[in-house]
Amino acid sequence: MPETSPPPEDLTGLSLAEIARLAAERKLPPVEKWNPAHCGHSDMRIARDGTWFHQGSPIGRQAMVRLFASILRREPDGRHVLVTPVEKLDIDVDDAAFVAVELQSEGEGADRRMAFRLNTGDMVVAGPEHPLRFEDKGDGPHPYLAVRGGLEALIARPVYYELANIAIDEGADPPGLWSGGAFFPLEPAP
Known part of the structure; x- marks a missing residue:
């Protein structure tokens, strides 16, 4: 039977190492x-x-x-x-199976790691196995995080603004974000 105990309420105070450990321990x-x-x-x-x-x-x-x-x-x-x-x-x-509702970020540039808490309490660390993607649906960018097996999380608008601020502060060209050694351009793929 899958684990149904409540996950942490938020990521505040947890290091990325602790978040990654909690995510890996989740038995599905x-x-x-x-x-x-x-x-x-x-x-x-x-x-x-x-x-x-x-x-x-x-x-x-x-x-x-x-x-x-x-x-x-x-x-x-x-x-x-x-x-x-x-x-x-x-x-x-309607859109994605999950919603990413909180972001925890550590490091800078190529050394940055970003963890997301989903509306279900699950935690996902963005990187090569859990990439970020941005899609233009005609009404602005729709950011997504790969969760598992083709399931994605729509990144909530406030969390997207946090990501955009990080990208602006870092000044990458093209604008984008690093996490787990992977670079994710903020612009939708052609």
Whole structure:
């Protein structure tokens, strides 16, 4: 059974090493190994702001959201599903499966490391295995962080502004950010 104990409320006071350790300790079920027959739709939706709904009503218990998030998978065709060893159910996702709601940054330039806390409490350290990407959807930049197995987190607007300020302060050309030894341009890929 996946861990459902509450993660730290915020990243304040945690070093990047502590955050990376907590992220690595998070035990998730092996959803990538489960291939049950498709069983229909879950009647669930993840809104753009990260709110989880079941049959149109928000799921208020964070422990339930964390549990469902632990069995979420992205299929090769782009669909999102909740998967167990015996069933696979579609779930509607308005934008991204998660929202990055907090940033912790250490270092400067190429030595910088950035950790993000997601709306589910999960923590992800940006780098080659968890890249940042920026997409232009006609209404401004939409920043994303790769979480796992094709699942992404939309970076909340206040966190995006923090990233933009870091990039401006560092003055890279093109504007961008370093984390975990990888450079991520702020401009959308062509």
